[in-house]
Amino acid sequence: MNSGDKKTEFEELRQKVFDYVMEDNPVLATNMGLHEYDDQLPDGSRSSREETIAKFNKWKSKLENINQDELTNEEADSLRFGKHVLGLRLFELEELRFWESNPGQPQVVGSSLLPLLKRNFAPLEDRLRSAIARINQIPEFLDSSKDRIDDPVELWVKMSKESLEKLPGLLEVVKKTTAESDLGKEEQEKLEEAVVEARKSFEDFGNWLEKISQESREGFAIGRGKFEKLLEKQKLGYGIDEIMDLGKKYLEESRGSMEKYSRRINEDYSVKDALGHVEENTPKDFSKALTWYKGAIEEAKDYVERKNLATLPENEDITVMETPSYLRHVIPFAAYIPPAKYDDDREGVYLVTPPEDEEELSRFAFWSIRNTTVHEGYPGHHLQMSASVESDDLFALLSHATETIEGWAHYCEEMMKDYGFDDTPEARLIQLKDRRWRAARIIADVKLSTGKFSYREGVEYMADTVRMDEKSAEAEVKRYTQNPSYQLSYLLGKHKLGLLREHVKKIMGGDYRDRFFHDQLIYGGSIPIKFHRDRFNRLVEQGDY
Known part of the structure; x- marks a missing residue:
């Protein structure tokens, strides 16, 4: 077979994998902007997961038989991304098997409706028709998913109940929005009928959750062996003990630096005194807090452009909004939807x-908002995600390397201050407070995932180490238990990006520019940092910069 045939085979296979992933996960497809799936919910059954495993194994085997030497550099990169994405997903499906122990379908239902309500990609009436179609499918989706849960985790069953309790309120939001729209009476009646049936299915699913909670297991940890293998599959380049050492190192460094900046604010201040002083500058109400968020985002965006820190994509924008109620128990502070x-x-x-x-408005202190908007907005998640979707590499689009995504946003917090944006003792103190939080997350993540911490021990550790209130700590740690290695990715990713930046500076010498480094990262996609490093090496070797 000649190289042209190989290329065709690879391109066809890549398209086939991408199309299947979108069809298999219509909620993801909606979030990607493929709206032919907007009126569908996924197949929640056991057989659908088994089918996915079989297909992914077949396609991964085919990718491994393609000789990358016969491909262009870009195609060879994409081939590596594809093998990585399928290999990691197969490990999650075949070995971690959370799909058998986490009855998280209520959150899928909520996530399926949010983008239809909040994104203006089509006329409101068209989006509401899709929402009605999805609501119609809720009973079948919830019922079909029951047979795949044969090893339920007690905490995850409880979390599913919490999400389920929020869904009736979300349906009321859809009803209210529909009543205020131009949809006709017949379609509004269809929605009412669908909501009635959905509510019945919520009650049925809740009863089922109560039943399986009686036979659920307490433990959620994947154990040291699987956790080590997960880190390897993610291509992090660090083992458990190395990551723990980094977490402890940064925790101590953050504490020391916080003391230094506290004294710069007032030479007599302790860290507690300084944080109390900084956090006194709070909004009078939540509406004022949202105004601060919006203002900080605009200022940060302008700064990135004026300082030539990165290239902004065309047509990008960001909307600040209040978190929907059904997501609040898993998003205690803020989150970004790309x-x-x-x-x-x-x-x-x-x-x-x-x-x-x-009384909790103190979490919206002025300097905290400024730091968070750099992380979530510019040049953090929003800029990175807006740039990464410019790629047409379908395997890169399926990659979700958390150390790159979260590491970049965390890296931006310090980088912006180094460039002079909010470079004040108050802002530095808050940024270091957040770094202390990320360092504590490393330790909590490792210990929860390997079984060294119970859920309650994880909550107590986060509350004690970073002075987090118990409700927020509970919401955080719940999320940690379902996403091993995610929380450690913030600071580990920042650490790795710092090392990569120094490496690229060294090999480029006087030609190095931060804008080049930043653009290559954000437009290169949410791929593992190891792949970014390989690409930088090739670009510099070829003089392609």
């Missing part, structure tokens, strides 16, 4: 969670 690859506009959504009472 723009869709195939939508005309690069619009991201920045979710900010309101406190349960006015």
Whole structure:
């Protein structure tokens, strides 16, 4: 077979994998901007997961039989991405098997409706029709998913109950939005009928959750062996003990630096005194906090452009909004929903969670908001995600390397201050407070994933180490238990990007520019940092910069 045939085989296989992933996960497809799937929910059954495993194994085997020497550099890169994506996903499906122990379908239902309500990719009435179609499928989706749960985790069953309790309120939001739209009476009646049936299915699913909770297991840890293998599959280049050492090192360094900046604010201040002083500058209400978020985002965007730190994609934008109620128990502070690859506009959504009472408005201190918007907005997640979806490499689009995604956003917090944006003792103190939080996350993540911490021990550790209130610590640690290695990726990723930056500076010499480094990272996609390093080496060797 000649190289042209090989290329055709690779391109066809890549398209086939991508198309299947979109079909298999219509909620992901909606988030990607492929709207032919907007009226569908996924197949929640056991047989669908078994089918995915079989297909991924077949396609991974085919990719491994393609000789990358017969491909262009870009195609060879894509081949590596594809083998990585399928290999990691197969490890999750075949060995971690959370799909058998986590009855998280209520959160899937909620996530399927949010982009239809909040993204303006089509007329409201068209999006509402898709929402009605998805609501119609809720009973079948929830019922079909029951047979795959044969090893339920007690904590995850509880989390599913919490998500389920929020869904009726979300359906009321859809009803209210529909009533205020131009949809006709007949379609509104269809929605009402669908909501009635969905509510019945919620009750049925809740009863089922109660039943399986009686036979659920307490442990959620994947254990040291699988955790080590997960780190290897993610191509992090660090073992468990090395990562723990980094976490402890950064925790101590952060504490020491916080003391230094506290004294710069006032030579008599302890860290507690300084944080108390800085966090006194709080909004009078949540509405004011949202205004601060929006203002900080605009200022950071302008700074990135004026300082030539990175190239902004065309048509990108970001919307700041209050976190929907059904997500608040898993997003205690803020989160970012990236723009869709195939939508005309690069619009991201920045979710900010309101406190349960006015006393907790201290979490929205002015300098905390400034640091968080750099992380979530510019030049953090929003800029990175807006740039990464410019790629047409389908395997790169399927990659979700958390050390690159979260590491970049965390890297930006310090980098922006080094460039003079909010370079004040107050801002540095808050940035270091957040680094201390990420260092503690490393330790909690490793110990929870390897079984060294119970859920309650994880909550107590986070509350004690970073002075987090218990409710927020509980929400955080719940998320940690379902996503081993995710939380350590923030600071480990920042650490690795710092090392990569120094490496690229060294090999480029006087030709090095931060803008080049940043652009290659954000436009290169959410691939493992190891692959970014290989690409930098090739670009510099070829003089392609």
